[in-house]
Amino acid sequence: MIFCSDSVKKILACDQIADDLVFDKRPSNQELIFGHILLSYEEGQPATPGDLVNLxxxxxxxxxxxxxxxEKGKYLFSGGRPKYEILPGSKLLWLTHKISQEWLVRNQRRLLPFRPTVREVYTVTQAFDIHSRTSNRLSFVFKSPVKRGIVFFLLDRMNYGYFKLKRLKHNFPIDPESLRQFINIMQDAGYFEKMRKGNQTLIRASQSLQTLADEEVTKVCLDLNKGSNSFRPYSDFVARLKGKSNNLKELATAAQ
Incomplete structure (x- = not known):
């Protein structure tokens, strides 16, 4: 499984794969939690609460x-306390398969010329979003899976000029006020350009945002491809992130 920058950016530009499940008032947290549990299960690795909190x-x-x-809805089950493992239930596995296939059909034109598998889509989105959380670099740009999607969606359309704001609202599950605030923040930072044409608001990504996104995607692809011959690329990616995080903590402690 080899990950290249162009295919990764295409995947990140599509809308969310999550749907139908609401267990947390912060949907971005819920999506990352479920993604980690599902990928860990797929790769035969344990998913523990400690890992989820840290990542x-x-x-x-x-x-x-x-x-x-x-657990009450039978989507997850756990056992082996005190350091128990969290596993997906058959109900969650079935629903994940259903919405994943619908997602592939809905986004197949956007993904062209690439044809990623569901597992590759989950691995890419989860790895990039976990990388964004742990690095904490410019968190307002990639603050959540939704906002990350908006960023890459606009970058994917840079060659076509400005994009109508009202059309953007239909592609991502974000309320109008949150979208307005996000666009204003990105405009102030020089990452979005906005203009008015009649009664329409048009936006586009800037070249500086393109450079920033390319840097972050390259880092993620590099780490994912270090495990290209492995049967567990996501778990290996997470292990490397943990190692980097521990090294930074040790350096900070030594500096004190």
């Missing part, structure tokens, strides 16, 4: 409440 940055209490709610 995603959610609080132990909010994670506990979300997992309890999902």
């Amino acid at each position: 995603i940055g959610c609080s132990p209490e909010s994670l506990r409440l979300m997992i309890r709610k999902a």
Whole structure:
């Protein structure tokens, strides 16, 4: 499984694969939590609460409440306390298969000329979003899977000029006020360009945003491809992120 920058950016530009499930008031956290559990299960690796808290940055209490709610609906189950493993239930696996196939059909034109598998889509989106959370670099740009999607969606359309704002609202599940604030922040930072044409608002990504996104995608592809011969590219990617994080903590402690 080889990941190239062009195919990764195409995947990141599509709308979210998550749908139908609401167990947390922060949908971006929920999507990352479920993605980690599903990919860990697919690769035969344990998914523990400690890993989820450290990788995603959610609080132990909010994670506990979300997992309890999902367990009541038979979407997740866990065992082996105190360091228990969280596993997807058959209900979640079936629903994931259903919405993933619908996602591929809905986005197949956007993904051309690439034809990624569902597993590749999950691996790419999860790896990039986890990388964004742990690096904490310019978090307002890639703050959530939705906003990351908006960024890459506009970058994918840079060659076509400006894009109508009202059309953007139909592609991503974000309320109008949150979208307005995000666009204003990105415009102030020089990452979005906005103009008015009659009664329409048009936006486009800037070249500086293109450069920033290319740098981050290259980093993710490099780490993912280090495990290209492995049967567990996502788990190996996470292990490398943990190693980098631990090294930074040790350097910070030594500096004190």
